[in-house]
Amino acid sequence: MSNQDELLRIEGIRKTFPGVVALDGVDFDLRRGEVHVLLGENGAGKSTLIKMLSGAYTPDAGRILVGGEETRIHGAQDSERLGIATIYQEFNLVPDLTVAENIFLGRQPRRFGMIDRRRMEADAEVLLERVGVQVSPRARVRELGIARLQMVEIAKALSLDARVLIMDEPTAVLTSEEVEKLFRIVRKLREDGVGIVFITHHLEEIAALGDRVTVIRDGKSVGQVPAATPEAELVRLMVGRSIEQQYPRERADKGSALLTVEGLTRDGVFHDVGFEVHAGEVVGIAGLVGAGRTEVVRAVFGADPYDKGAVKVAGTALKGHDVVAAMAAGIGLIPEDRKGQGLVLDQSVEENLGLVTMRAATRAGLVDLRGQREA
Template structure:
């Protein structure tokens, strides 16, 4: 039976005319949406369009102000995750619903561990966890503490957790945002098996190439309203136009200018090593260039840039900024040297979620704006307002808590505080994760502004087209080591992947 055949029957879940408002914003305005058995229904829209609010209604995290949720033809009230699971709805949220201090197995079966004689059967729990982890293809011990894992592996744990519920409807919010090729293919294979088994899948993505590859049909939200329902094979440019209300000419608008070849580089890394994480890493970033850092998940990319910035320690090697040595494991020294860092985990490390937008934008410049122990709050607020306008942050106002912004707008704020600080070297780790196509282009143009002003950018990304489209040179890591450097015509997807998996050497690629 094809997906279109299945849609001739009643949907499993339907949202009918749902409206949801928050202070200062109507997130959803009379939206209809439905999911049938055995289909992948893609949900597209810019950040702030209402996608996350809609799936939170399905998951029971919010309740509609108007409209209703219907399951198997009858209206229901979903008061939380347990209600949703009883109805057969499981959700993988963009922000992880995991407990860092618990083990992987404990997270997978949180609130519902297997029991024996009234006690938690830890051996069975860990065995079942191992089976789930093997199913999603992630090599992680069930006994590992979640906080020991990087963002990509946490994402795979979140996916495994959703699969353990045996849902009839699986909602996936940006599941591939931090995954690279192999992980994405494993995930897609899982989704196709679920679809064949009659599970309805709601799939949210900002990677438009995934829509036709995996989806059956698409609903597009814009400004809280459903503006179109189209086949998944719809032309990509048309999908962009439906999402943003206009055409976008260039997906990766890199404007390459002169690179500062005189004097010391902005950043010089030599022989960087931390046991068990990376070894012998060395490279340079000069003013006016974007250097991409590519590699598979677990290759050591994030570990290296965190060590360079001083967030984590390293055992051997050196880091110089504009010719001056940078003390190891010293964030304050990095800030003073003009180095900024946007981490991959914006919610846990890039923002103070309970603080306002204005307060977050002013975090790095707070000391500079202080005189005699007093902060120039009016000046800070003016600067924050100007930066928010420059970045196009969609918000009710500067006093809105950062936690209530959409993912893409949170990312703009996380970047904006470093732009306000005037960082000469900006390290971006997954800068467009969870960011819609229009906001991505805005971030890329900011990168162009930085390099045009003589600043340098070191960019880590799991999105290989992004790395190739926005980098002047690409460094590729494999198993904790720098496998090679590619520039110009040599920087292709095949060449990067050959280095990333250890099947080629730079000399091979130059032939």
């Protein structure tokens, strides 16, 4: 490797938040034309690390070198100027603007002082084509699904001529077909000489896409290995010990079921789904995006109706399609889209919690605000 191939180097980065050491000495480097995977468990510090590069946070200690020169990155504009583009887990697009407006936000081409819409849309079209996504530059971002949002973000990164593209768990929300498409785009960018920082905890994606892997554990970089490293070794680095037994043995004395789902069917959505959950158990529901996992749990919680089958709590059947009954029986649901479905973002923590406890805190038809606050 010649020095010109080094796009980025991070040395001994530290970052603390009140009461938390998020990063405690991380080293990392990125070369032209490589996919460098950042691997680590939840909370290891991956997102915090990339936020140092996007300018969202500044490090407490350590050095960042871009193209061999020590640099300070204060804010998104510094990052952009250095050719670094970041695609966050939660996208940064403006829902009510069009695709083209989002791509060129703040940099719209102008003609006689006015935004040159025609040119902006034509330029957007070229970028979208490069990414290989079929979406109109005039479509409102609000109308797009997750996969297309991500493609628009990538198009935006291309428009900035980014030399470094950072992607924080981009595949977590994609179907397997969409993942394939994303991989094709990433490989093409790599051929063009872009350096890509790719965060994932899907091990099979590392061998499929990566060149090198840096493993982060508890805020420290604990190893840098080739992407072809066997999965067992990657897991050992990630969790700090070898895992012979990935799942605990089923307990013999688990008692009767707390939750029983029998033959649950919603025509055209899911068919004959059944499982039991016992006290003290964690039961995983596996499947690809689109397989119906979310739809099943929504039906169990009463948020959606079902056509056949039963949901029982401690042996008693619940009325279908009745969230209040499900909550009264002691079921809670943390939905997939927590910002969209789980919380009212403009209200306080107290008000959000109050939405769940309001019924219990209502006295003589009035919401008992004091009771709500205490609860």
